[in-house]
Amino acid sequence: MKNKTESDRRKFILSMARGAGITALSGFIWSAYVDEVTASQLTLRPPGAIKEKDFLKTCIKCGLCVEACPYDTLLLAKPGDHKPLGTPYFIPRNIPCYMCPDIPCVPVCPTGALNEQSVTTNGKLDINIADMGLAIIDRETCIAYWGIQCDACYRACPILGKAITVEYSKNERTGKHAFLTPVVHADACTGCGLCEKACVTEKPAIFVLPREVAMGKAGSHYIKGWDKEDEKRLKDASEIKSTTEISKGTAIDSLNSGIGGLDK
């Protein structure tokens, strides 16, 4: 009798250990897969989408936004799309966002993954403040920058004059022609992708990327001296001194020591 209990206990412990082992193993594989699919940064989300990290938590993958979109712009990520499975996205080169004034895709979202508040000004839906991404121009392949006249993207832009402007400059090569070059303004661009769709080059020279991917970051320690508001930041600034091997001596010493002093 005693033996039986002991072997039962041993069996139990063994089977629990095995269960835990298999669970840990599959947990790692599962996590690795999830990490892999969520790492895709180039996914363009519908208007009003909250931050990607929160979006992945919150989107329940119901497809109601996809059904609400009258232009079939939005797609649900399928296996093989290399996007987080079941989440909505769009490919502006195929079908851009046509920026409906009533933004039908946003209010239908049951989870708040598409946040109505973020596309509302003064209590009214306002697609012009949406931020789906940012259009980037490749000046090497944009024919307007070559000197060929083209304003396809400018004309296609729903907030033309603000999100895209055309700037004039002299064509030094011919001496009597002008460059009419498009410029994107990040503060106004919603990332709808109508410009990308309209671009006439073989592969669009203007294209939308998620803002986090498209933009750099200068850091807060640069101050625009010519901007009064920005200059004010200097008043409250505190001095931070960093000491390096070279700055330990005086500046004069370092000048006198010649090139050799820089090696330190």
Add this chain to the structure above:
Amino acid sequence: MKTFWNKYRYLFFRRTTQIGLLFLYFGANAWGWTVLMGNLSTSVLFNVIPLSDPYAVLQMVAAGAVIATDLIIGSLIITMFYLVIGGRAFCSWVCPINLVTDAAALLRRKIGVDNFSKRQPATRNIRYWVLGLSLVISFAMGVTAFEFISPISMLHRGIIFGFGFGWAAVLIIFLFDLLVLKNGWCGHICPLGGFYSLVGKNSLVRVHHNEENCTECMKCKVVCPEQQVLYMIGKESIPVLWAECTNCARCIEVCDDDALSFSIRKLVNDKKKGE
């Protein structure tokens, strides 16, 4: 002898419900119907009533998402339904993967795969481990973990919005059930099934066994995807109380001796007390 209708009536209703729901969802996306929009993760019934998958919402909670009111209401409606009425009825009456795994099980019986692999090599509790694991991963990675790999979602979304490579996942489930493990997916692994069996532990609709009629032909056990719940066949007249029963009612139909029927559990219990 039972009529053909008597032998297949629940199966007919079940397939009608399953396919009908998918058809309504499909129509909502393809032709703009407003009866049932969305998919099995979250839908809107008649443009008003929200319905949500409580397991998906649970993963969102674990991931640390802010849960919207519509979602809370929707998942409560669904939870209440299975808590009170259905048990694991979702699995056999709604879930589209059930069509795939039932097909695999049928083919398995027809070509006799069961004959050379009689033993069940895996425990049926894997689903609870997977359920726990999905919540741990949801918490750790801040995503809805099962929703990223769920073949159920791949299939229903595939039917409504287009498949991509989703068909491969469905094929894997089919082959797994056919060749590797009998009732492998639904009966062993699927955490959604595990979730509903926990929710519907005390639900009211139950299959009842009447031992006096039973001739121990064991036809019910052959068709049952969760055979262990039918342990009382030929022994006792009690309802099937194990939460793993999917209420698919195939056992009721295949029984030639009227030994099985649906019952309302409460009434049965009351009757017992009265005796």
